Amino acid sequence: MSQKRTNPDYLNGVPELVVLELLSRRPMYGYELVQAIREASGEALAFGEGCIYPLLHKLAERGDLSPRRIDVGGRSRVVYRVTSKGHRQKAHSQDQWSQVVSAVSHILHGGKHEHARIA
Amino acid sequence: MNTQELHDGFQTELIRRGLPADYASGAAEELADHHRDVVEELRATGLDEVAAATEAAQRLGDRRSLVKKSVREFQRRHWCGRWPLLTFLFGPLVLLIATWAATFLPLVLVGGILNAMGIDDSSNDGVVSTAEYIGMWCFTGWCVFVMPAVVLLFLSLRASRAGLNWGWIALAAVVLAVNVGSMKCGYVGKLSGPEYTNLETGEPLAHDSFVMSIPLLIFFSSFRSTANWFASNPQQVCQLLVPLVVAGLVIWRSRHMMHRWERGLSSVC
Numbered sequence A: 001m002s003q004k005r006t007n008p009d010y011l012n013g014v015p016e017l018v019v020l021e022l023l024s025r026r027p028m029y030g031y032e033l034v035q036a037i038r039e040a041s042g043e044a045l046a047f048g049e050g051c052i053y054p055l056l057h058k059l060a061e062r063g064d065l066s067p068r069r070i071d072v073g074g075r076s077r078v079v080y081r082v083t084s085k086g087h088r089q090k091a092h093s094q095d096q097w098s099q100v101v102s103a104v105s106h107i108l109h110g111g112k113h114e115h116a117r118i119a
Numbered sequence B: 001m002n003t004q005e006l007h008d009g010f011q012t013e014l015i016r017r018g019l020p021a022d023y024a025s026g027a028a029e030e031l032a033d034h035h036r037d038v039v040e041e042l043r044a045t046g047l048d049e050v051a052a053a054t055e056a057a058q059r060l061g062d063r064r065s066l067v068k069k070s071v072r073e074f075q076r077r078h079w080c081g082r083w084p085l086l087t088f089l090f091g092p093l094v095l096l097i098a099t100w101a102a103t104f105l106p107l108v109l110v111g112g113i114l115n116a117m118g119i120d121d122s123s124n125d126g127v128v129s130t131a132e133y134i135g136m137w138c139f140t141g142w143c144v145f146v147m148p149a150v151v152l153l154f155l156s157l158r159a160s161r162a163g164l165n166w167g168w169i170a171l172a173a174v175v176l177a178v179n180v181g182s183m184k185c186g187y188v189g190k191l192s193g194p195e196y197t198n199l200e201t202g203e204p205l206a207h208d209s210f211v212m213s214i215p216l217l218i219f220f221s222s223f224r225s226t227a228n229w230f231a232s233n234p235q236q237v238c239q240l241l242v243p244l245v246v247a248g249l250v251i252w253r254s255r256h257m258m259h260r261w262e263r264g265l266s267s268v269c
Helices: A014-025 A030-041 A049-062 A084-108 A114-118 B003-016 B021-044 B049-060 B063-075 B084-116 B130-161 B166-181 B223-230 B234-268
Strands: A065-072 A075-082 B184-187 B210-213
Touching: A014 A030, A014 A049, A014 A075, A014 A084, A030 A049, A030 A075, A030 B021, A049 A065, A049 A075, A049 A084, A049 B021, A049 B049, A049 B063, A075 A084, A075 B021, B003 B021, B003 B049, B003 B063, B003 B234, B021 B049, B021 B063, B049 B063, B084 B130, B084 B166, B130 B166, B130 B184, B130 B234, B166 B234, B223 B234
Parallel strands: none
Antiparallel strands: A065 A075, B184 B210
């Protein structure tokens, strides 16, 4: 049976954070970015590679990324770089993500609700 | 599927779904670049051209799903794309009332200023002059024909910019048609105006009275009475038809442009 090539629903919003993080390290075009995600995640994040473009366009429209068509390796590419607004957004998303991870981890490792302890 | 086929197919599908040609072209170009890169990567591993192209297309993902995601992303950029039901169901009436207010308030203001200056042309001598008739009919025509058409054109433009399909324009047209078409307005007994009766006494209204009536559909007792209300005079039928005709023309034009673009693309290929 083939493995399903989609990610769980709770990863909503995570692709944006991943893209902003990787692009903040260096500007990249779509194909490069997909390769970078694969390498950085050890291929744990699976997705149709074309899905990266609607996401990049959304972030560009929001002003988090700045696209520019330039020549790379003799071919014209749209290279995305993170804007200052994007950096702020990334920091904000990172904080939120850390809080969620910490809270879920706490629950999964036996953390109890405060009210339950009082009761 | 080779890169050019992927590019053209994706671009055509985006335009068919209502996205602007320049956006569709840019998005298809980027996707084709990506496809080309993956093909090169796979060719370097020893795959032949055809197998590499097929594998590359699979890696990009299902085209329908990509188109859907791209269209949704584009629509979400616009307020009316995020809230289409709110915009095209309630927006027409809100905009119509706003445009009426924008027309009516300056007239009241000018009238007030003229009155204050002692220049009062509205002497109630019991006789309505031809100029007054023409003025009032122009005003009526402006409110019940021109303004609804302008509102619909404005909403059509918004829908087109947001890449929304023609169904939303049709919805706005029906909302406008039902509401504007239900209004009875005009001079009684003049210019084939409708016959009006006093709601309390049931007697016909006197000639030379200007009547404007906005019914609440909930009070219509039957389909027949509703149909009678809407089709009781030619002006009202025109009020009903204008938004529908404008919407029909807008939709026909957008579909015509799309077909022309598709024919152009196929002749280039």
